[in-house]
Amino acid sequence: MGVHLGSIFDSAIKNTLFKDKSVLQTNYSPESIPHRDKQIEQVAGILAPVLRGERASNLFIYGKTGTGKTLSVQYVKNELLKKAEQLGVNLRIEYLNCKLKKVADTEYRILAALIQQLGGEISATGLPTDQVYNKFVQMIDSKKQVIVLILDEIDQAIKKMSDSFLYSLTRLNSELSQAQISLIGISNDVTFLENIDPRVRSSLGEEELVFPPYNALQLQDILNERSQCSFKEGVIDEGVVAKCAAFAAREHGDARRALDLLRIAGELSEREANNKVDLKYIDLANEKIERDKILDIVETATKQFQLILYSILSLTKNKKVPEMFTGDIYNLYQETCKRTKTEILTQRRVSDIIAEIDMLGLINANVISKGRHGRTREIKLSIPLQLFDKIEAILIESLGL
């Protein structure tokens, strides 16, 4: 370690740019949520009956990532709880993110997690699901109360299990003698409700609400507000916020993305011991996000995926033309498999994996017909050049070539 770490540490300690970086981090919840007034009012309006001790309608909320769904619902939740306390109403609102792996991505785990949140205890495994379910019902029904269950990202959970779980949840009220329960489902996938049991659909979607993406101007407002709390005065150059907003607006109005962009731009600038964040750091941040995403995909992919990607990389390197076809890849892939002593998959499967790589945006594949010479995918690598070597290194390392 003959490097001069001193200066790096020094500039990190000085922390020249940020006042409070956590404001830009994804788990931060601001006290005001710009441009979501209408949605918040609607959610509050739908849930308001719980303050009278009555059941509220089930609610289903859609919207792309970073449109403020979770934030808004949490906000309403807190306000309702405050109000309920004033009024002395017995109200419980439980929030559960179904996407968290190993916590809440199966029927059993969701129930177990809910029981825990309600103050019960449950062993992590070993009990039949319906027993857990009964315990859950008992806990809820133990006293007169109103319960609101917020299930965030249920689309993720339902993909993994049958929709009978949701059905029984929606039917819960008929099993309860004392308590009352309402469900709020939150989903990123707009088409989610379309492919589930219509009975569930009608009861879960008693009320539906759509959170539209933010446009560039709205994103600017959000960024301005947050950057004031997070950055020191005058650190942000003219136009930086606007550019962040514009970038993120292009990517389906994702506010989270916009905030990441701003934060990373700040970090990059700080790392270079600057006392300002100027426009070029937005570009750098954007590249970094993209780069990290790609590297993460490559690193965490399966062996077979990596093998095929590696074959594509090699072909790109050895040929003058950037295009190649499924057959070329498959041939080289077979050889690579032999070299690494890996099982060779069928062409059918390789074809699917190539399609997956395409979906992830690492390559650009189009089905074309070459007439007499058949029909195939025309494939071009579409990762940034600077990443080529790095990715190749990762693959070689991981495949033991």
Added chain:
DNA sequence: AGGTATTCACATGAAACTATTCTCTGAGTTAGG
């Protein structure tokens, strides 16, 4: 020349197979009464 029939090299679908993970059940164990 103009039309149509073939043919290639895969794509795309459906079903079956397989290994691994999850869920569930009952036997055995423990601890408290």
Added chain:
DNA sequence: TAACTCAGAGAATAGTTTCATGTGAATACCTGT
């Protein structure tokens, strides 16, 4: 005796193979001029 634990049976799941069918246009093959 009730509660708990744990191994193994059975079900669910993901990744893959097998079999079957589909596809667009360059090229081969006609056909009548």
